[in-house]
Amino acid sequence: MTTSKKNSLSRVTKILSFLGGLALFAVIFVPIWKIELDAPQYPEGLELKIHADKLAGQVDIINGLNHYIGMRHLSENDFIEFQFLPYIFAILGFFGVLTAIINRKWFFYIWGGSFIAFAIAAMVDFYMWLYNYGHNLDPTAPIQVPGMTYQPPLLGFKQLLNFGAYSIPDIGGWIMAGVGVLIVFCGFIEIRKK
Amino acid sequence: MFHKKFKSRFVAVAILSTLVGLQSCKPKTAATAVSGDAAQKVYVAPGQHDEFYAFVSGGFSGQVSVYGIPSGRLFKVLPVFSADPESGYGYSEESRNMLMTSHGYIPWGDEHHLSFSQTNGEYDGRWLFANENNTPRVARIDLKTFHTTEIIEIPNSAGNHSSPFITDNSEYVVAGTRFSVPFDEDEKDIPISSYADKFSGAISFISVNPESGRMDVAFQLKTPPVNYDLSHTGKGPSSGWFFFSTYNTEKAYTLLEVNSSQRDKDFILAVNWKKAEEYVKAGKARKVKANYAHNIMDEHSFTVQSTIKDEVLVLDIKDLDGICYYIPCPKSPHGADVDPTGEYIVGSGKLASLIPVFSFQKMMKAIEEKNYEGTFDGVPVLKYDAVLHGEVKKPGLGPLHTEFDAHGNAYTSFFVSSEVVKWNVKTLEVIDRQPTFYSTGHLTVAGGDSKTPYGKYLVAWNKITKDRYLPTGPELCQSAQLFDITGDKMQLLLDFPTIGEPHYAVMIPASKIKDNQVRIFDITKNNHPFVAKGEGETKIVRNGNRVDIYMTLIRSHITPDNIEGIKVGDEVYFHVTNLEQDWDLPHGFTILGSTAAELLILPGETKTMKWMPKKTGIVPFYCTDFCSALHQEMQGYVRVSPAGSNTPLRYGTGDTAPKAE
Numbered sequence: 101m102t103t104s105k106k107n108s109l110s111r112v113t114k115i116l117s118f119l120g121g122l123a124l125f126a127v128i129f130v131p132i133w134k135i136e137l138d139a140p141q142y143p144e145g146l147e148l149k150i151h152a153d154k155l156a157g158q159v160d161i162i163n164g165l166n167h168y169i170g171m172r173h174l175s176e177n178d179f180i181e182f183q184f185l186p187y188i189f190a191i192l193g194f195f196g197v198l199t200a201i202i203n204r205k206w207f208f209y210i211w212g213g214s215f216i217a218f219a220i221a222a223m224v225d226f227y228m229w230l231y232n233y234g235h236n237l238d239p240t241a242p243i244q245v246p247g248m249t250y251q252p253p254l255l256g257f258k259q260l261l262n263f264g265a266y267s268i269p270d271i272g273g274w275i276m277a278g279v280g281v282l283i284v285f286c287g288f289i290e291i292r293k294k
Numbered sequence: 295m296f297h298k299k300f301k302s303r304f305v306a307v308a309i310l311s312t313l314v315g316l317q318s319c320k321p322k323t324a325a326t327a328v329s330g331d332a333a334q335k336v337y338v339a340p341g342q343h344d345e346f347y348a349f350v351s352g353g354f355s356g357q358v359s360v361y362g363i364p365s366g367r368l369f370k371v372l373p374v375f376s377a378d379p380e381s382g383y384g385y386s387e388e389s390r391n392m393l394m395t396s397h398g399y400i401p402w403g404d405e406h407h408l409s410f411s412q413t414n415g416e417y418d419g420r421w422l423f424a425n426e427n428n429t430p431r432v433a434r435i436d437l438k439t440f441h442t443t444e445i446i447e448i449p450n451s452a453g454n455h456s457s458p459f460i461t462d463n464s465e466y467v468v469a470g471t472r473f474s475v476p477f478d479e480d481e482k483d484i485p486i487s488s489y490a491d492k493f494s495g496a497i498s499f500i501s502v503n504p505e506s507g508r509m510d511v512a513f514q515l516k517t518p519p520v521n522y523d524l525s526h527t528g529k530g531p532s533s534g535w536f537f538f539s540t541y542n543t544e545k546a547y548t549l550l551e552v553n554s555s556q557r558d559k560d561f562i563l564a565v566n567w568k569k570a571e572e573y574v575k576a577g578k579a580r581k582v583k584a585n586y587a588h589n590i591m592d593e594h595s596f597t598v599q600s601t602i603k604d605e606v607l608v609l610d611i612k613d614l615d616g617i618c619y620y621i622p623c624p625k626s627p628h629g630a631d632v633d634p635t636g637e638y639i640v641g642s643g644k645l646a647s648l649i650p651v652f653s654f655q656k657m658m659k660a661i662e663e664k665n666y667e668g669t670f671d672g673v674p675v676l677k678y679d680a681v682l683h684g685e686v687k688k689p690g691l692g693p694l695h696t697e698f699d700a701h702g703n704a705y706t707s708f709f710v711s712s713e714v715v716k717w718n719v720k721t722l723e724v725i726d727r728q729p730t731f732y733s734t735g736h737l738t739v740a741g742g743d744s745k746t747p748y749g750k751y752l753v754a755w756n757k758i759t760k761d762r763y764l765p766t767g768p769e770l771c772q773s774a775q776l777f778d779i780t781g782d783k784m785q786l787l788l789d790f791p792t793i794g795e796p797h798y799a800v801m802i803p804a805s806k807i808k809d810n811q812v813r814i815f816d817i818t819k820n821n822h823p824f825v826a827k828g829e830g831e832t833k834i835v836r837n838g839n840r841v842d843i844y845m846t847l848i849r850s851h852i853t854p855d856n857i858e859g860i861k862v863g864d865e866v867y868f869h870v871t872n873l874e875q876d877w878d879l880p881h882g883f884t885i886l887g888s889t890a891a892e893l894l895i896l897p898g899e900t901k902t903m904k905w906m907p908k909k910t911g912i913v914p915f916y917c918t919d920f921c922s923a924l925h926q927e928m929q930g931y932v933r934v935s936p937a938g939s940n941t942p943l944r945y946g947t948g949d950t951a952p953k954a955e
Contacts, residue, residue, distance in 0.1 A: 161876045
């Protein structure tokens with residue numbers, strides 16, 4: 101009985117893991133990240149929204165503008181991630197719910213650890229795409245500014261010629277951040293609880 | 295000596311001071327009429343929006359202009375009845391038919407009055423109707439796009455002046471003829487002097503489809519020969535009635551200046567249109583021959599279809615009871631205006647020195663009691679005193695037109711005495727008068743012809759400008775004057791110049807229009823027969839000497855931009871699609887030697903320019919609207935070879951451009 105209690109999860113962790121798992125399912129259906137662009141000619145702003153499985157927002161308009169600097173056409177087909185990201189969220193969500201049901205610390209640690217590892221990997225991947233788009237420019241582009249690259253920031257604001265680019269999490273990103281915080285918080289509780 | 299000198303000096307000073315005194319007795323001039331906070335009241339800071347839209351008739355320009363109120367800033371001139379080389383309206387293959395009539399293509403019109411569509415007597419912000427006076431027509435402008443989307447010609451009419459006033463639920467737009475003429479069904483090659491016997495007046499009721507706005511001449515009233523001037527709908531209790539001012543009840547056909555001003559009173563014609571509608575439904579209307587054009591723009595192909603109609607339903611008012619009654623009204627009335635309660639009808643006799651106000655209740659009572667003073671060509675004339683609510687005494691000279699606020703006040707323009715006068719509709723007392731510069735025709739209170747006036751601002755539309763602005767040679771602009779009418783006294787705020795000659799204008803709160811604006815046309819819904827929905831769909835098709843070029847524009851290139859194999863004598867059609875799907879990104883298109891003005895193509899639109907090359911050579915074309923930083927690079931060439939030559943048809947852009955043979 102005591103070993104079982106020692107290895108099982110606190111009520112708080114169970115509830116939060118359950119809710120966190122459900123929340124990760126929701127991420128599949130909402131935008132995760134957004135890049136807001138504004139320029140003197142675009143007082144109303146332009147938005148690129150990144151979902152688990154697609155790009156949304158004014159993709160065509162942004163592509164139309166990017167052709168001047170020779171940036172590659174943003175096309176959903178280029179992102180292999182869109183093929184499997186929804187499944188990863190589904191699996192991570194399922195494991196979160198399972199954590200609450202199985203009620204074992206080791207399972208919680210595996211779930212929490214893999215989620216955080218995934219989140220870090222996703223950010224690295226995102227950064228690499230941004231770098232790629234920002235640096236691999238068509239050498240015959242109409243507008244060429246020596247030394248200028250167009251990599252949007254991973255997080256925060258950066259001025260790119262006449263456009264200000266502001267990169268921040270969208271609903272899905274905030275959910276992921278929230279789940280990350282909950283996992284750290286619960287992990288802390290579980291470690292302290294002897 | 296000293297004494298004498300002093301005396302003469304004294305006399306000189308006395309004379310001088312008397313003269314100065316007389317000078318200061320002269321009324322204050324315009325320059326002093328503006329008070330301190332006027333600038334603040336009309337200042338709309340950069341980037342801020344005006345509170346009201348004003349749609350202003352363009353008179354002999356044939357167009358409608360759009361201003362912001364209170365700033366007086368001009369936003370746009372809408373092409374309606376005149377061709378507009380700036381946008382290609384009336385020049386492009388798609389839009390030419392909008393200016394078709396039973397007389398063929400007409401590049402110009404005389405646009406006088408405007409009405410907003412109404413729901414329950416209130417502006418609903420859907421459509422704007424405009425009249426054409428010379429070749430009788432009514433246009434409908436869609437307020438989502440500000441485009442003229444329909445024009446209908448009015449048969450049996452000549453000088454469509456008493457138009458396009460509208461009923462309180464937009465059931466009908468009316469069109470009363472200024473000139474009486476013989477109807478199409480009657481003998482037409484007759485002496486002008488047979489006016490009284492052989493000529494007829496026409497009042498048309500144009501139905502408006504409540505969903506699409508589509509117009510149709512539902513029926514016409516054939517009336518005695520007089521001139522119709524203006525009209526307005528009843529509302530509230532008088533809903534179902536329409537009131538038309540008439541002049542020339544003398545039935546003069548020459549020197550009207552004198553001959554139509556003889557009778558002490560002309561008429562306001564009260565029309566029970568609900569009853570007329572019943573007669574039509576009951577089959578009492580005659581189907582007669584007519585000849586008029588009806589032009590409709592298809593919203594997905596941007597193309598106007600023009601059809602000629604050959605029939606119209608006519609009701610003879612002298613044969614049918616209970617439709618029409620004449621109300622005597624002094625001296626050639628211009629405005630026939632109904633107050634927001636629908637009870638009072640104000641006639642403005644342009645040669646009168648008083649303003650009669652009629653009571654709808656009294657009119658109904660007089661009709662019920664058959665309180666007639668006689669008939670006019672078989673139509674009952676009600677007794678003036680039986681219908682009169684009262685007269686505004688000594689309001690000014692030459693009253694023309696009246697509008698209302700929500701607090702029981704009326705505002706009347708005076709052409710001859712050049713002023714606007716505020717008076718109380720019930721008590722008929724004059725409250726305030728302010729000079730105008732100069733000679734106001736119509737005036738507009740925001741919502742002032744509706745059931746719910748917004749008040750706040752009044753604009754006087756002046757016919758004479760003279761010294762008000764920097765001179766521009768002998769031809770001067772006309773002008774508008776903005777007044778604040780929130781206080782007891784009207785306060786002059788601003789003068790601003792207008793396009794063409796402003797007659798009537800209407801003002802609507804910006805919120806009723808600005809949130810419904812179309813920003814782009816969805817290219818996936820474009821079903822123009824010659825659209826290219828992407829550069830992959832561009833092509834050139836030759837059929838005999840007809841050449842159709844399916845062309846696209848996107849920042850910052852034209853596809854195709856190199857075209858060879860066009861020959862002198864070809865009939866070339868550039869079907870140009872703007873592929874942009876972004877706000878405020880029109881492209882223009884023109885080619886050297888174009889006789890069809892330019893094309894201004896909005897995002898998602900296709901427009902067509904016809905071009906007949908007459909000389910061998912290399913002919914450049916380019917984008918005319920500064921679309922992007924590389925706009926000046928947006929260009930191309932057509933190679934025109936001699937007639938009968940065998941230059942192959944080749945075309946492309948960049949990598950696909952024709953290479954050396």
